[in-house]
Amino acid sequence: MIQLNGSDLTLQQMKGIIYDDEFVAINPDSMEKVRKSREAVERIVESGDTVYGINTGFGKFSDVRIKDKDVDELQLHLIRSHACGVGEAFPNVVSKAMIVLRMNALLKGFSGVRPCVVERLRDLANENIFPVIPSQGSLGASGDLAPLSHLALVLVGEGEVHYRGKIRSTKEVYHLLGYEPLTLKAKEGLALINGTQAMTAMGVINYLAAERLIDQIDWIAAMTLESLQGIIDAFHPAIHEARGYPEQMEVAERIRAITSDSKLITHQGEKRVQDAYSLRCIPQVHGASRQSLAYVKEKLEIEMNAATDNPLIFDDGKTIVSGGNFHGQPIALAMDFLKIAVAEIANISERRVERLVNPQLNDLPGFLSPDPGLQSGAMIMQYVAASLVSENKTLAHPASVDSIPSSANQEDHVSMGTIGARHAHQIIVNAQKVVSIEMICAMQALEYRGSSLASISVQNLFARGRKVVPTIIEDRAYSKDIEALATWLSRDQYDWTIQHKTISS
Template identity: 65%
Template sequence: MITLTGNDLTLKQIKEVLYDKKKVTASTKSMEAAQKSRESVEKIVSDNRVVYGITTGFGKFSDVLINKEHVQDLQLNLIRSHSCGVGEPFPEIVSKAMVLLRANALLKGYSGIRPVVIEKLLALVNADIIPVIPQQGSLGASGDLAPLSHLALVLIGEGEVFYKGNRMDSLHALSHEGILPVTLEAKEGLALINGTQAMTAMGVVGYLEAEQLALEGELIASMTLEALNGIIDAFAEEVHVARGYKQQIESAARMRQYLCDSLLTTRQGELRVQDAYSLRCIPQVHGATWQVLDYVKEKLEIEMNAATDNPLIFNEGVTVISGGNFHGQPIALAMDFMKIAVAELANISERRIERLVNPQLNDLPPFLSPEPGLQSGAMIMQYAAAALVSENKTLAHPASVDSIPSSANQEDHVSMGTIAARHAYQIIQNVRGVLAIEFICAMQAVEFRGPEKMATYTKALYEKGREQILSIKADRVFSKDIEKAADWLKTIEFDQFIKNLSKKA
């Protein structure tokens, strides 16, 4: 069980909830803070104070006062009218993360929402009732209004959910789990939708996948190095310490670990003096990606525990401030940065694929074909990798440099953070496809060298890989192999795989 406080949720804990199905609960202290904040809202309503979103309309309607007898209608109308998402739904795991993150933010005690509403959010997480949330329609300020409105619909018994493998009306799933819908009171609709949880949830899931891809990329690259009789000297510790980047030093150390007992790598001058950059500069390029991932991780863990509501309630309701914490610029920039960094993993991987299949760049059979000429072998796999890499270049265009005014120019600068996060996730899927192709080609190439000469780590990966992808004895529909390899790379428990290898080594 993971206890949420609103202040210290980690990526590791989110991973446990999303992938290991750990249950969540709220700390007593955080629920007490939420209750005090709620009492402040109720006093504001009873005193007829003019406070944005509590006794007024929203956005450009902030100067329209609402009578206290209409506060429930105001919140209901808000949720329904703002549910304007379009396109395919977010992946279920992203929507589940969204619910978790919204609950965590509300537990900070600045939003004025009743504890019972937070309990409903936690119940959705624990019961795996996942809102159907369209991916498109958010500007990233005022927060992720449209996506979070579709989330909020579920709490009031409207909208749709994914439940037990089916898509259905939310009320049916809620009834099955004995969860009663809520009637939203003053400010509660606004508290549910004014935040950055869509872009942050998408970013969190993307980051977790990108982190695994970066690790897998180094092990796959190690196999490629063996297939091409690469020069191990380029990974010597003193080379990377001399430059000083921590992530580069660590990447080189992992490469040395993976290749420590290989009989296929060479030394300077043995076959050639230098390797091409796509082999020699793996720690420099991958290390730079790790630098960005570390930056992204830091920003995500701040945002996961941030109060992104508006207005925020302080001093037991004495101070209520309309600010702009809903603005997604920090996450927008982080996601754009991640897009570029992760795309580079594919850029350099595709160049390694070219070196594996191009007979002018190696001494292997052309295109790793079993019968060059009659059979094309891996020729078009490189085409596919090149296409994915080129698509990534378009997706890597920064979303955060764009803005467009909304709400009659009241909201005149927005982040586009959710678009950045969605594009980052698309890039990550493409990168996995490229790495899957490199993996297939590297496995085929080392067969010509002799798998018995491989290092302990790479040989273990080769043997695992061959359980998924058969050796190429004749041309076949390689699309299925690429898809299968990519799926395996997505699901492999890489940390445990490496730990098990370390015990054997």
């Protein structure tokens, strides 16, 4: 069980909650802060003071005073009118992450919601009730208004949820579980939708997938290096220490460790003096992407524990300030950085695929074909990899450099961070397929070389990979092989960070 307090939620804990179904609990001290913040809102309502989001309209309507009798109704109108997202729904893991992140933000005690709102979010997370949330429609400033409104609809008993493998009406699921819909009170609707939890939730999923991929690519590149009888001298520690990037040094050390007992690895001058950049510069390129991931991780873990709604309530209600913490620029930039980092992993992977299949660049059978000419072998797999990396280049265009004014120009600069996060996800999916193609080709090339000559670590990876994709003895439709290996890479529980010196059975 993971206890949330609004302050120290980590990516590792999020992984446990969304993928391993660890229960979430509420820190009692944090809930006390929620109660005090709510008391402050109720005092404002009783006093009749005009405060944005409590008894005013929203956006351009912020100067419109709402009658006291309509304050609660205002919140329901807000949720319903803003729930206009379009497109495919976010995956359930993103929906669950949004619930947990919104709950964690409210537990900071700056938002003025009642404890029952936080408790209902907890129940949704623990019961695996996933709101159906359209993925398109957020500008990433004023918060992820449209996506979070679809989440908030579920709290009031409206909208749809994914529950026990089926999409159902929220009303039906509440009836099954004996839940009563919440009636939102002053400020609660705004507190639920003014935030960056859609882009941050998608960012969490992206980071966890990219982190896994960045570990896997070193291993697969090592297999390619062995298959092409690559030169290990380029990974000498002195070279990388001379430059000074820790991540570059780490990648070089991993490649050296993985290939340490290989009989296929060569030294400069034995077969050639230098390898092409896609082999020789593995530490520099992979290492730079690792640097980017470290930046993304830092920003996500700050945002996961941030108060991002507006206004915020401080000093037991003595200070209520309207600001702009809902602006998603920090996550927008991080997601754009992540897009480029992962796209580059796919770019260099595709270049290694070309070196594996092109008979003008190696001494292997053309396109790794079992019968060159009659059979095309891996020829079109390289085409697919090239197509995917080209698609990634368009998706990698920074979303954060765009802005379109909204709400009658009151909200005149927005982040587009949720678009960046969605595009980052697609780049990662594409990259997983490119990396899978590299591994398929590297395994086939390794068979031609003699897999028993590879290092024990690479033999171990080869044995695991062959359980997913069998050897190519005759042309077949390879799309299922690519998809199967990409799925395996995205789900496998193998610890890619350590060395295994015995071959798996």
